[in-house]
Amino acid sequence: MREFIDYIERTREQYDTLGYPTYQWVHNEDAPPFAPLRKPLSESTVALVASGGIYRSGQIAFHYKDDISFRIIDSATPTDELRVTHFAYDLTDARIDPNVVFPIDTLKAMVQEGRIGQLAERAYTFMGGIYSARKVRDRLAPALADRLIENEVDVALMVPV
């Protein structure tokens, strides 16, 4: 029987066991905003935004305590210069192949196949698991949206962990 893991429920069980106060997950009951595609993806510039804690060699790594910073990663960065750091998931496979959380080579293959027009010059990365939803909503989200607008991308692919 196929059943999806309920991470909200498992976090609740785990926090209870550890004696931590219950984590308050964000629940948005209202319908999300919806911007229709303006052109086919085969003609679109696609931006990659990922929260798996990816940085490039030469950049400052993320720290594990309420880090709301982000990194700008040039899409031409060789994959072997990518690094991954995060406090909340098993990094083994992401360090073997960053594409599992930062599908940059996969998207380049989609450009080759003609499935997307092009990859935006800059990708954006941060480290998810930020405890404060308010900081994400008030600081990080508007800052990233500003960058994507400035970069004139057509669509954004969001890759959390």
Add this chain to the structure above:
Amino acid sequence: MGLIAREVESRGIPTLSMSSAYSITAAVNPPRAVYLDYPLGHTAGKPNDHENQRSIMRDTLRAFEDIDSPGAIRTLEYEWSSDHSWKDSVMRPDKSGASSDARVERYATPQYQDSDDETLVEEGCPTCVFLEN
């Protein structure tokens, strides 16, 4: 990430969120999402399996174009392994009572993958953006 997707979308840029945590994605309710039933840390596929990664991405892009109902989550038809026993131990103690929690202490200093990385940091790191907390 769902909060960011909602903000980006509200500013007129269409987004699609990939996810391996259905209940969290459903709760945050981003504009469009695909769900992949893989262990956390593999949102975009299996390591060094290019055909798997590309196939998942093709299905993801198809969902990006097809979804016309705000908040829809499309489940992608992939299985991590033929049996689902990997799910049993996620965030749960094993038989010896040891926690399988992959989380580590919340250090306040940068946590480099390679110790060399720290010495390679560029002056002022112009591509690192720090926001006021």
